[in-house]
Amino acid sequence: MSKRTIAVELATPGLDPQGRPARIPLAAGVGPLEQYGEPDAGEHMLINIGPQHPATHGVLRLVVELDGETVVRVIPHVGYLHSGFEKLGEYRHYNQIIPLTDRTDYLSPMANNVGFALAAEKLMGIEITPRCTVLRVIACEMSRIISHMVWLGTTSIDLGAFTPFLWAFQERERIYNLQEMWTGARLTTSVTRVGGMMADITDDFVAGLRQFIDTYPKTLYEIDRVLTRNAVWVGRTQGVGVMTAQEAINYSLSGPMLRASGVPYDVRRDQPYLDYDSYEFDVPVGEHGDVYDRYLVRLEECHQSNRILRQALERLADGPVNVADPRMILPPKSRAMSDMEAMIYHFKQVMEGVKAPVGEAYVGIENPKGELGTYLVSDGTAKPVRWRIRPPSFINLAALPKMAEGHLLSDLIAINASVDIVMGEVDR
Amino acid sequence: MNPSADALRATFGGAIARAAESCGDTIVYVDRAALLAVMAWLRDTPGQQYDYLVDVTAVEYRDRERPLEVVYNLRSLARRTDLRVKVELDLRGDLAIDSVVPLWRGADWLEREVYDMFGVTFRGHPDLRRILMWETYAEGYPLRKDFPLRGRFSRAEQVRQALNANPEAHYSMEELSIAEAHDELPPDMRERLRRGERDKIPYSE
Numbered sequence: 001m002s003k004r005t006i007a008v009e010l011a012t013p014g015l016d017p018q019g020r021p022a023r024i025p026l027a028a029g030v031g032p033l034e035q036y037g038e039p040d041a042g043e044h045m046l047i048n049i050g051p052q053h054p055a056t057h058g059v060l061r062l063v064v065e066l067d068g069e070t071v072v073r074v075i076p077h078v079g080y081l082h083s084g085f086e087k088l089g090e091y092r093h094y095n096q097i098i099p100l101t102d103r104t105d106y107l108s109p110m111a112n113n114v115g116f117a118l119a120a121e122k123l124m125g126i127e128i129t130p131r132c133t134v135l136r137v138i139a140c141e142m143s144r145i146i147s148h149m150v151w152l153g154t155t156s157i158d159l160g161a162f163t164p165f166l167w168a169f170q171e172r173e174r175i176y177n178l179q180e181m182w183t184g185a186r187l188t189t190s191v192t193r194v195g196g197m198m199a200d201i202t203d204d205f206v207a208g209l210r211q212f213i214d215t216y217p218k219t220l221y222e223i224d225r226v227l228t229r230n231a232v233w234v235g236r237t238q239g240v241g242v243m244t245a246q247e248a249i250n251y252s253l254s255g256p257m258l259r260a261s262g263v264p265y266d267v268r269r270d271q272p273y274l275d276y277d278s279y280e281f282d283v284p285v286g287e288h289g290d291v292y293d294r295y296l297v298r299l300e301e302c303h304q305s306n307r308i309l310r311q312a313l314e315r316l317a318d319g320p321v322n323v324a325d326p327r328m329i330l331p332p333k334s335r336a337m338s339d340m341e342a343m344i345y346h347f348k349q350v351m352e353g354v355k356a357p358v359g360e361a362y363v364g365i366e367n368p369k370g371e372l373g374t375y376l377v378s379d380g381t382a383k384p385v386r387w388r389i390r391p392p393s394f395i396n397l398a399a400l401p402k403m404a405e406g407h408l409l410s411d412l413i414a415i416n417a418s419v420d421i422v423m424g425e426v427d428r
Numbered sequence: 429m430n431p432s433a434d435a436l437r438a439t440f441g442g443a444i445a446r447a448a449e450s451c452g453d454t455i456v457y458v459d460r461a462a463l464l465a466v467m468a469w470l471r472d473t474p475g476q477q478y479d480y481l482v483d484v485t486a487v488e489y490r491d492r493e494r495p496l497e498v499v500y501n502l503r504s505l506a507r508r509t510d511l512r513v514k515v516e517l518d519l520r521g522d523l524a525i526d527s528v529v530p531l532w533r534g535a536d537w538l539e540r541e542v543y544d545m546f547g548v549t550f551r552g553h554p555d556l557r558r559i560l561m562w563e564t565y566a567e568g569y570p571l572r573k574d575f576p577l578r579g580r581f582s583r584a585e586q587v588r589q590a591l592n593a594n595p596e597a598h599y600s601m602e603e604l605s606i607a608e609a610h611d612e613l614p615p616d617m618r619e620r621l622r623r624g625e626r627d628k629i630p631y632s633e
Contacts, residue, residue, distance in 0.1 A: 252534025
């Protein structure tokens with residue numbers, strides 16, 4: 001057996017009796033381990049990760065059975081953030097539900113607002129105005145960018161890269177400033193109303209968004225340069241948490257998770273809502289369905305969102321934002337205080353709410369996390385009988401045990417990060 | 429209306445109670461006993477190919493006479509078509525239905541959520557446990573219409589139970605057996621766990 005030696009300078013004397021640096025022999029192979037008996041084969045360990053753990057991206061709790069460092073079984077526990085939104089919605093008018101949608105997927109509140117408004121409008125048979133359509137596209141794509149930025153930042157931290165986190169959160173901050181300019185709120189935007197928007201955008205907003213669109217790709221290219229060919233990043237993400245296309249469909253994955261597995265399905269393109277069918281954008285699709293492909297898909301989606309935003313600003317025409325129906329849309333406060341008819345409409349909307357006809361409607365929109373479905377059932381009153389959110393990250397998270405079992409514990413962190421969950425939506 | 433509704437009627441006859449349309453979506457009402465056969469047919473028949481399960485949920489109406497509905501939203505990814513399948517369950521009967529997990533693994537958590545929120549049991553589900561509420565939750569099924577908005581127990585009782593909860597009760601039976609913590613539980617708790625009576629686990633004093 002060959003023995004190698006290395007020189008080490010020890011802190012205390014560090015020199016052998018001859019005055020040379022002490023040398024420690026390094027041997028490969030057997031040590032005195034045998035005298036301690038057989039290694040603990042087959043003895044599994046149970047560890048509990050979360051619910052208060054930074055790498056679980058929220059109050060997710062994972063109970064993991066480990067064989068050494070290999071994950072044998074993952075049992076996720078969710079529900080720590082359960083707020084009963086769906087139950088609450090049965091006691092609220094349609095417009096009163098919109099603030100609840102902010103709080104489900106709180107990393108993309110504007111897109112949730114749009115999803116709910118579209119479902120309520122489908123239920124009531126309302127056609128929204130062209131300007132409103134474009135504003136909602138802007139809202140959705142801004143949400144996609146901030147959600148993907150949070151995902152990129154937090155995932156890169158989980159895998160040991162700190163810098164992209166700072167860059168990503170700076171970009172998110174700029175969108176938050178725009179959201180604040182538009183709605184007055186950074187996080188809880190509540191930007192839509194049934195039949196229109198809570199507020200129109202200002203010229204300052206348009207200028208700010210244009211400036212964002214022009215400068216944002218630089219950050220994406222920087223992140224791309226730091227991560228995409230980074231040996232650590234590649235080593236920790238490629239081949240980890242693979243879902244084949246068949247499995248992805250069978251597990252009902254949606255959004256970037258589905259597309260990374262090679263299924264080219266994007267609600268925006270395949271069952272278009274708003275006016276997405278008239279925009280030029282590409283749908284990035286992965287090949288291997290691993291964590292790395294999910295990263296590539298999301299990074300490219302940011303570029304595409306930027307593209308859509310640019311087109312949306314170009315086609316933004318003047319015109320009314322809200323439908324011209326006084327039974328749906330609150331009158332301006334000044335008119336409600338001075339005009340009898342306006343005051344009556346105001347009173348009826350606030351006190352009675354807008355009634356929806358008997359029926360039910362499902363609208364799925366392409367949220368950053370996947371397909372956000374809103375399923376509304378009405379019995380003809382002003383409050384829905386059932387407001388169901390199809391939560392994309394809940395359904396994507398359900399595939400976590402399938403993806404993680406057999407991998408190392410450290411890979412579990414990468415896989416969990418790649419799902420892009422937000423617990424507000426998982427638990428609702 | 430989605431042509432799959434007529435195709436279903438032609439194939440399954442009486443098992444398809446009726447078909448309806450609402451806001452442009454087609455809804456097919458399926459008899460409970462035929463559910464699995466209908467779903468497998470919809471998934472595997474060429475020309476139908478509803479290979480993607482979008483959602484599983486349930487609806488209970490304010491009208492107590494109307495049955496509870498379990499709702500399946502299906503999609504054919506290739507044909508870009510959606511279909512809604514409903515099964516009606518009489519509220520006075522047993523709320524049990526076949527699980528579609530053998531067809532779609534994605535139904536696993538969705539069915540657990542319906543069980544958790546509505547009390548519908550899914551026969552053949554591999555792991556039918558509460559999911560959003562904790563396993564020892566004893567107030568009933570939150571999304572049922574007879575469930576009060578603030579819960580059945582008083583705030584004081586809810587707080588008392590939360591503060592006194594036994595930490596071991598936050599692990600499932602199989603988790604406890606992995607850690608060999610199972611043997612160290614009090615005998616009566618072990619017995620109740622063995623019988624599956626998780627909602628009756630005593631709170632430690």
